[in-house]
Amino acid sequence: MEFIIIYKLPFHKTIYMSFDSLGLSDPLLKAIAKKGYTTPSPIQEKCIPIVLQGKDVLASAQTGTGKTAGFTLPLLQILAGAQTPNKRPIRALIITPTRELAAQILENVREYSIFLKIKSTVIFGGVKQSPQVNTLRNGVDILIATPGRLLDLQDQGLLSLRDVEILVLDEADRMLDMGFLRDIKKVLTLVPAKRQTLLFSATFSKDIKKLAGGFLTNPVLVEATPENTTAEKVNQKIYHVDKVKKRAIIIQMIKEGDWQQTLVFTRTKHGANKLCEKMQKSGITAAAIHGNKTQGARTKALAGFKAGEIRVLVATDIAARGIDIPLLPHVVNFELPNVPEDYVHRIGRTGRAGANGIAISLVSHDEAVYLRDIEKLLKQKIPTGIIEGFEQGEAPAEDPNAKRPQNHSPRKPRNKNGGGNWNRNKNSGNRSNSNSNRRRSD
Numbered sequence: 001m002e003f004i005i006i007y008k009l010p011f012h013k014t015i016y017m018s019f020d021s022l023g024l025s026d027p028l029l030k031a032i033a034k035k036g037y038t039t040p041s042p043i044q045e046k047c048i049p050i051v052l053q054g055k056d057v058l059a060s061a062q063t064g065t066g067k068t069a070g071f072t073l074p075l076l077q078i079l080a081g082a083q084t085p086n087k088r089p090i091r092a093l094i095i096t097p098t099r100e101l102a103a104q105i106l107e108n109v110r111e112y113s114i115f116l117k118i119k120s121t122v123i124f125g126g127v128k129q130s131p132q133v134n135t136l137r138n139g140v141d142i143l144i145a146t147p148g149r150l151l152d153l154q155d156q157g158l159l160s161l162r163d164v165e166i167l168v169l170d171e172a173d174r175m176l177d178m179g180f181l182r183d184i185k186k187v188l189t190l191v192p193a194k195r196q197t198l199l200f201s202a203t204f205s206k207d208i209k210k211l212a213g214g215f216l217t218n219p220v221l222v223e224a225t226p227e228n229t230t231a232e233k234v235n236q237k238i239y240h241v242d243k244v245k246k247r248a249i250i251i252q253m254i255k256e257g258d259w260q261q262t263l264v265f266t267r268t269k270h271g272a273n274k275l276c277e278k279m280q281k282s283g284i285t286a287a288a289i290h291g292n293k294t295q296g297a298r299t300k301a302l303a304g305f306k307a308g309e310i311r312v313l314v315a316t317d318i319a320a321r322g323i324d325i326p327l328l329p330h331v332v333n334f335e336l337p338n339v340p341e342d343y344v345h346r347i348g349r350t351g352r353a354g355a356n357g358i359a360i361s362l363v364s365h366d367e368a369v370y371l372r373d374i375e376k377l378l379k380q381k382i383p384t385g386i387i388e389g390f391e392q393g394e395a396p397a398e399d400p401n402a403k404r405p406q407n408h409s410p411r412k413p414r415n416k417n418g419g420g421n422w423n424r425n426k427n428s429g430n431r432s433n434s435n436s437n438r439r440r441s442d
């Protein structure tokens, strides 16, 4: 594959251009102003003019960089510029890995197209297909879809992709992680060969480059963030604590800090439910989202959280992927992820689009190996702090030479009352294979 231009963008820029200079039309500028955006983010600054020129784009951008507007705004402008008044075939297809992300992109598309005569809709699994089919029958210009439901409806002859002019693959790395490669390849056989294609991915792995090589034409490569770096604006902190005290600690933090909107990550669905129950019992409104929850429950929880009715959203990694809550002030890793890249995605929920955020991780003895892997990936030590009254106790005797944990069941702490030095085991060497035993929980 030949890449014709490479833009490497510094993550944090001090001088921005204005939206007016990007070549966007008045209805879009009005919608942007209505959203309250004053300056384009780096990815928008580069992507918008390139997409408007009709070029293919391969963009490395994490959630939180403003990538959705980066592809949606020019896409809307292209579609609005050449509309056929009576016919509404699907002219733009946006594929994303999760239902939440799909719903969120639709919300954005509708906000940005408020002053245009463009129709858009979303389809994803886990809900009845008939309302989706009815909307499709009435004609839409833009379809946002998760791969499974898209192919399902296509197989049933309920939609056609033969008029697609612009194809967007969003969070392509996560789609590959989730096993959607075959589905994506199938979609590519259903859209016209002559089209504009935009691929967004948090990282540019070999697999992504291979995928891109197969179906992008002379793409412009845009990198908004260096691979595997954390957002500069996120204030990260580690607290070394005893595992059994984590629930009490997080409840105290939220209450004493009067935190009104906190996203908490657990490794397991069961852990998310348990923590959520504990929070509710202590008087904090909380909801859990994970793969065992129905789509309705997930949507309701997310809406309640966004509206400020629910103070704490407890989520597993896959369920939380792509969730967009503007200016999310606090992210807490109740447990560290066992896949280090997930740490980067998790803390990307805060400090979004220029806002400051705090990402706190509660780390128990058995997670020392995960922390080391994360710091290795980030190539930096995360600052540590102490929570008074909750300092970490002694590590269990077997800990220094322990293998990577095989399951997540709590270990009995030796010193229930704490009082030990939180820093004691910071550098204790747990030698084990960093890449083994990696599994995410949805």
Ligand code: AMP
Binding pocket: 036, 037, 038, 039, 040, 041, 044, 062, 063, 064, 065, 066, 067, 068, 069, 324, 325, 326, 327, 352, 353
């Ligand atoms: P995204 O990376 O597309 O998920 O966007 C992250 C968040 O940034 C969303 O809440 C957007 O509404 C917001 N956002 C996108 N572009 C801008 C901008 N130019 N100025 C301020 N906020 C923005």
